[in-house]
Amino acid sequence: MDGIKDRLKEISHNVDKYKIRKLRPASSGASSSAAHNTINTVDAWYADEGTEVFGFEVERQILEKHLLKGDSSRSIISVVGESGIGKSTLAWEMYDSPMIRKEFDVRAWINVPPQIRDDDILYFIYKRLCPESDDHNSSVTGEVHEALSRYLVDKRYLVMVDGLVNFTNWNSILQSLPKNNNGSRIMIITRLEDKEAAHANPNVSLVKIGNLKREESKSMFQCRVFGVDKQFDDKNFGSMISQPQQLIDSACEDMLQITHGLPLAIVVLAGLLRTKSISEWDKVLKKLKSSDEPKKVKRILALSFDDLPSRLKSCFLYFAGMPENLIYNARRLVRLWAAEGFLKPKKGKTMEDIGQNYLKELISRGMIHLVKRDLNGGVWLVAIHDRLHAFAQEEAQEASFLEVHDNADLLAPGSVRRLHLQNYMKSYIPMGTSFPKMRSILGDFAEERSSNMEAGIVRAHGTLKNQGNSSDLRYQALHFLPASKFLRVIDLRGLRIKKVPRAIGDMIHVRYLGLRSRSLAELPSSVARLINLQTLDIKRTEVKKVTQAFWEIPTLRHVVANKLRLPKSAGVLNNMQTLTGLVSDPSGNNIKPLHNMVYLRYLQISGLGAQHWKALEDVLKKLESLMYLHLAGDDIPFKLFTKFTLRRLQILELTGKIDTSDVITEDQYTLPNVTRLVLKLSMVDQIFIDKIGELPSLMELVLSDDSYSGEELLLSDNGFNNVISLLMTNLTKVAEWTIRPRSIPKIRRIVLSGCSKMKIKLEGKQGEEGLIGLMEDLKEVVVYNMPPADSIIVEPANPAFKEKINRVALKTKSEDITDVMQRGGRWRAGMMAENMFHN
Known part of the structure; x- marks a missing residue:
């Protein structure tokens, strides 16, 4: 078997090495060159993602009238319509338009998951409007209500809440926002039907979103299939396809019959067809038209899922365990996928690059939504539509892929392989039994914002009051985990634990260890025995040191911390990609461990002093793969811009005074690809500003907190x-x-x-x-x-x-x-x- 596996790997490598292409069968009716011209690369589709919005002209005008041209009293607008109709798309376009930004003093957009407490919604509004407020001063609902009313009393505000499905949420939110006479507006995007919304509050102005019209649907469909700047051209399809325009027209008619102008259905269908040659479209469309289901959206989703390569199916199903109606960090997703073993290794590519490609392909197929790119053009934030999320949960449950647990669920611990805890109101799981087959456990719980309060309004999912309850996972010392010998992924956030059991070191299969607890101050030395560990995430903890042997684990890829001391030494960590939240030793100049992490891409280190810069200069000469660098300290040398060969660096953030005494006007920069530069407390002069103006790729410049001295x-x-x-x-x-x-x-x-x-x-x-x-x-x-x-x-x-x-x-x-x-x-x-x- 080992010999067969080795031979298969060799064949796979040769396919890439010698650029052997898998051609479509001749029976498809299209030449390989035509298929190649028709179907662009995933990166090309990804580049077009989210660049154009279709339709909604009438609805946009109605919404604009309600927002801007009404009377001066506070008013409420509710945007209603079928799931997938484009309510959030329209609302966001209006919310972020220059016209709206100019008319309102303050704005807040809040996305809420199902079952979230009213108090939490109110807290999110307050934190969005007043992000500088301290949590401990606003941990009680009454205090938040009072502070919010006081802050908004003389302002024209716009608050948009996306995802309300509960009648009781309405009055609670409206009661907490002041009724001033400044023309303030509250907009609620809801899944309730228009009659239900009117019943919930008869004083709400309803804006009902309808399906796209015929021409709008066709434009959206063709744009999603061919791309914004790649409109259909007969020449793209060659002589092998007769009358291609007729095929396009026929496909558009079939699309209209199948989707009825529902934007979500159009997006997913287009994402499916763009992976096919145009001669294969008819087969796909006929299959959808022949479906007996009254609504064909689910059939489209099922067909798109079935068409996913096997490597992508597990990645898509993983979204089933994520909280609904929220935004997810792409970097965290990729790390979790890598730990689960979903990413197929490819010669010349890191796991992180492969994960990014998987995300881009899911985005191009319309299965997930790109929310935001990073400055490198990669995927930063993503979301999944609630309809696709529900579909993923059905598929995951049917395939026993994972268990999503809340208070109403009954678990069968002996069969659980992946457990995602989504307990918005309370967080209980049966602690009396073990999970012998469990591979992953993930959860995000209420996080205390004040040490002297048992409960507060939480970071994400709700207030939890049963402190000390034996079945409340937040207060467990995680003693139940070592019983699950096959665990690969542990990612638990918002815990209230101070220690981790020593037995965790026996769980040698763990690849991802994420423990976020503000009361966690130390990790046991046994973590050094996690010989397969890839990611350690202890951000938002008080952990300042891990055992020296931990830094000898050769599989380490990502260490995400808050105030972790730089070790005195480290093994050869050729896989290390991320090292953030690091603090240097103020009593010494030891930077040597970084010498053994030559493939680092993201580095954040603080506490640097004059004694560190010489050693750091030697290190940075080796870290040629750095893409992000954050340094905080005193007397940052100017030669950081002129002497180091950081040619791949794209983002540079410096906090602390920059020593410009050795600035030489003739010096040339060695940072050709820096696109974002952040200076804080830098105290630079005009000569320095003139020099950084020469950076050829600089697109974003941030000067903050007296970074300029003149x-x-x-x-x-x-x-x-x-x-x-x-x-x-x-x-x-x-x-x-x-x-x-x-x-x-x-x-x-x-x-x-x-x-x-x-x-x-x-x-x-x-x-x-x-x-x-x-x-x-x-x-x-x-x-x-x-x-x-x-x-x-x-x-x-x-x-x-x-x-x-x-x-x-x-x-x-x-x-x-x-x-x-x-x-x-x-x-x-x-x-x-x-x-x-x-x-």
């Missing part, structure tokens, strides 16, 4: 030629910012916060070249944390620039304000997504 800031004509987003926050010393005619020519969004002294000076005349370009490309100047008395002065007076200023009353922390720069995907507060490189 009173006058100049962006010259010769730099920042590709910057599209600029954030300046808490630059308390800057009195004048000068923008020259041809500086920042591609800028789209400027965000200013806490720069109360700043005056903006526009050089050049109104009609001068460069200034016109700025006015054409610039979409918005967002102003935060700026007192009304300190209105921005623009000289010379420029109406075009002034019109783009959008003053927002929202008060926020400087680290949270970067969200404003990252629009373009749904940034929903229902799941407070963590930093893309730290989760």
Whole structure:
């Protein structure tokens, strides 16, 4: 058997090595070249994802009227319609439009999972509007209600809640939001029927979303199949296919009969057909038309699932265990898939690259939704539609793939292989028996925000009050886990444990260990015996040290921590990809362990001092694979920009004073691919600003917390030629910012916060070249944390620039304000997504 496996691997490698292609059978009616032209690569489809919205013209106008042209009293709008009709798509488009952002002082979008408590919804609204508030000051519902009412009393606010299905939620939320006379609006996206919604609250204005019209459906279908910039062309199909336009027209007619203009059905059907040659479409469409089901959406989903390659089916079914109606971090998903063994190794590709490709293929097929890309163009945040989520749960249950447990479920512990705990209100599982066959256990529980309170409004899923109950998993010491000898994945968040049992070291099959508990302060030395461990996630814990032997585990790929000490030594960790939340030893200069992690992609280290930089310089010369680097410390050397060969680095974040004493004007940069630069507490001067303006790929620049030391800031004509987003926050010393005619020519969004002294000076005349370009490309100047008395002065007076200023009353922390720069995907507060490189 081993010999056969080795031979199969060799054959597989040769297919890639010699580029042997698997051709379609001749009977398909299309040549291989035609199929190749018809079906573009997954990356091409992924690049087009989410770039165009179809239909909703009438509904958009109605919604705009309700939001902007009503009376000054607070009003409620409910968007209703069939699941998959596009309610959230329309609502988000309106919510994030410049027109809406300009009209409302503060806004909040909240996604809620089923069964969530009313108190939690209220807390999410409060945290979204007031992210700088401390949890311990708002842990009780009454306090949140009072604080929210006080904050919103004089503001025009827009609150959008997506996913309400419970009648009782309505009145609870409405009662907590003040009825001011500023024209505030509350919009609720619900799955209730219009009559049910009207019954829930007769004072709500209903906006019912209908199916797409005929031409809108056809446009959406063809765009999803051929791509935004790849509209159908007869020449793409060659002479082997006779009358291709007739085939397209026929397919569109069949599509209309099958989907009836339901956007979700169109998206999934298009995702299925784009994997086929056009000559194969007829077979697929006939199969769907012949279905006896009254609604063919489920049949489309089933056919699309059956068409998935086996390597993708398990990955898709994994979403069945994720909480519904939330957003998921793609990096965490890929790590879990790798630990489960779902990712098929491929020569020349890391597991993380393969996982990203799997996500892109599921996105291109319409099975999951791309919410946001990272700055590298990869997948950062994803979601799954509630209809697809329900379908995945049915398939997973039928195949005994996993068990999703809540209070109403009865478990058969002897047969459970994967257990996903989704207990929004309480979290109980039977502790008296073991799970002998269990491979994975995942759960996300209420997290205490105050050490002196038993219960509070939680991070994600609800308030839990039965402290000390023997069946409440949160208070268990995890002694039941070692009984499951075959466990590969342990990912439990929001626990209230202080210790982990030593017996966990006997669970040698564990590949993913995620334990997030604010009361967890240490890990047993036995974790070093987890010889197959790939990921250790102890973010949001107080763990400061792990045993030295842990750093000898050769399979380690990701260590995600909060304040973990850098070890004195480490083994040869050639698989290590991520190392975040690390703190250097202040008493020494030991950086040597990083020498053995030469394939690191993501590195975050703080506590650096003057004694560390020389050693770090030697290390960074070896870490040529770094894509993300976050350094925090004192006297950061300027030669970080000019001497290190970090040619793959894309994101650089520096916190601390930068030593610019050795800046040489003639020095050339060695960071050709940095797209995002964040400076905090850097105290740099104009010479430094001029130098970083030379970075050829820089697209986003963040200057925060007195990162600039002078009173006058100049962006010259010769730099920042590709910057599209600029954030300046808490630059308390800057009195004048000068923008020259041809500086920042591609800028789209400027965000200013806490720069109360700043005056903006526009050089050049109104009609001068460069200034016109700025006015054409610039979409918005967002102003935060700026007192009304300190209105921005623009000289010379420029109406075009002034019109783009959008003053927002929202008060926020400087680290949270970067969200404003990252629009373009749904940034929903229902799941407070963590930093893309730290989760």
